[in-house]
Amino acid sequence: MSNEKLRIAIQKSGRLNEDSLQILKDAGISIDNGKEQLKASARNFPLEVLYLRNGDIPQYLRDGVVDVAILGENVLVEKGDDIIKGEKLGFSKCRVSLAVPKSMKYNGIMDLDGKKIATSYPNTVNAFLTEKGISAELHIINGSVEIAPSIGLADAICDIVSSGSTLFKNNLKEVEVMLKSEAVLAISPLISSERKLILEKLQFRLNSVLNART
Numbered sequence: 001m002s003n004e005k006l007r008i009a010i011q012k013s014g015r016l017n018e019d020s021l022q023i024l025k026d027a028g029i030s031i032d033n034g035k036e037q038l039k040a041s042a043r044n045f046p047l048e049v050l051y052l053r054n055g056d057i058p059q060y061l062r063d064g065v066v067d068v069a070i071l072g073e074n075v076l077v078e079k080g081d082d083i084i085k086g087e088k089l090g091f092s093k094c095r096v097s098l099a100v101p102k103s104m105k106y107n108g109i110m111d112l113d114g115k116k117i118a119t120s121y122p123n124t125v126n127a128f129l130t131e132k133g134i135s136a137e138l139h140i141i142n143g144s145v146e147i148a149p150s151i152g153l154a155d156a157i158c159d160i161v162s163s164g165s166t167l168f169k170n171n172l173k174e175v176e177v178m179l180k181s182e183a184v185l186a187i188s189p190l191i192s193s194e195r196k197l198i199l200e201k202l203q204f205r206l207n208s209v210l211n212a213r214t
Ligand code: PRP
Pocket: 142, 143, 144, 145, 146, 159, 160, 161, 162, 163, 164, 165, 166, 167
C-alpha cells in the first residue's frame, strides 16, 4: 500500500474551524487533536491536516503546497480565481455586502460614487463597482471594518454579514449584497493524480454526509 497522503488545509481559528472538523468527523475521519501543533494526521484515512490562516490558504493551494482546503467561497472569489471549486459544504453561510450608516439616505449604488469604502475584500468590491460603473476610493483594512464610518475613515464599508449583529451594533445598514457565500471544498490546480484518487474517496464520504444532513 502507498504511503501517499492527501494534504488538507483547515482554518486555524475562526468560524469555519469547528464545522470543518465536524464534517470530517461525520465522514468517519478522526484527527488527532492539537490545533497548537498546526499539523496533524488522521488516524484512519490517508489525510494530513494543516491549520492555517484563512487568507493564506489560496496561495498554498495555488502553489500545490496543500492539495485541498475547506474555505469560504468569499475567500476564493477575492483571491482564488485559479483555484478549483468543489462541493459546497452547507455551513458558514454568509453574504459579502456593502453597508452605510443608518442615518444616510441611500437611494442606490450611485450614491457611493466618489465615496470612501473600507473593506478587506478589495477585489470583490472593485469588480462589483466596475460592473455598476461606479468608482470609489478603497481603504483596505484587515479587521474591525465596521468601525470605519464612525471614526471618519470611510463613508461605507464592505464586509461579511452573517447574523447582521456587527452591522447593527455599529449603526450600519446593509444596502447591497454583492455575494452569497458558504464553505466549499477548494482544490489545488496542481494536485497529483495519486492524491486525486484519495480526494475522490474524501469527496464520496463528504457527499454521503451532505445527503444525510438534508
Ligand atoms: C466577521 C466579519 C464581520 C462579522 C459578521 O468579523 O468581518 O465583521 O464577522 O458577522 P455577524 O453578521 O454575525 O455579526 P469577525 O468577528 O470574525 O472579526 P474581524 O473582522 O476582526 O476579523
